[in-house]
Amino acid sequence: MTPLLQVSQLRSGYAGSTVLDGVDLTLEPGSILGLLGRNGVGKSTLIMTLMGLVPTTSGTVLLDGVMLPARPHKIARAGVALVPQGRRVWAPLTVGEHLKLATRHAHPGTWTADSVLDLLPRLRERLRQPAGSLSGGEQQMLAIARALVTNPRLVLLDEPSDGLAPAIIESIMDVIRQMQTEGAAVLLVEQDLHLAFEVSDEIAVLDRGIIVHRTDTESFRGDPDTAHRLLGVA
């Protein structure tokens, strides 16, 4: 099977400093890969590079065997959606306006503004509210909804649990599972190991600019020594 995402020898960074130094990564259609790593190793940089928001120095990224374009809007059009760290919703725009803007570039598929709002009823209740007036959890749901209505083949999720209460994190897990049920693949960067372990089929670990470890989630869970060595956690 052709992988949905095939990243080969990807290098990128900022103003002379290399962060990613030859990342190789594949992701099968409809699978969820949890990407872990210590603080500052470059997990967000990888997500941002895949979305075209940090320029690639060298290497290739193929989506369904086709080279991804360089510009973010073209990458979005190719079927990649980003849920960025810190949500990045537009404070003055309402929930409804966010969804309307996002659906302008939607691919045909199962997700519509209506079906996403069925999945996230809190957002339906707040359709006319500006995003800036929502709670952190609601803003995260909005960032996820905005990605889902485009019917992406690949969702890049950067720390969706960041700063949220356990009950909201549970709802986020449900939504991630639902993305998978509808056929999307997910690359999930997450500090919350519980969330990452609950939803991911596999775990990859980034360190020193490369992927240093990859295994199925159950094996990673059952190997605390490796988790401790790679992540500094028990």
Ligand SMILES: Nc1ncnc2c1ncn2[C@@H]1O[C@H](COP(=O)(O)OP(=O)(O)OP(=O)(O)O)[C@@H](O)[C@H]1O
């Ligand atoms: N806009 C930027 N300009 C310059 N350096 C940056 C920028 N963003 C990140 N960096 C640096 O790149 C490195 C990787 O950062 P990145 O945010 O990708 O790591 P991370 O693994 O996502 O970290 P965390 O787990 O803390 O979110 C760090 O050394 C960081 O200081």
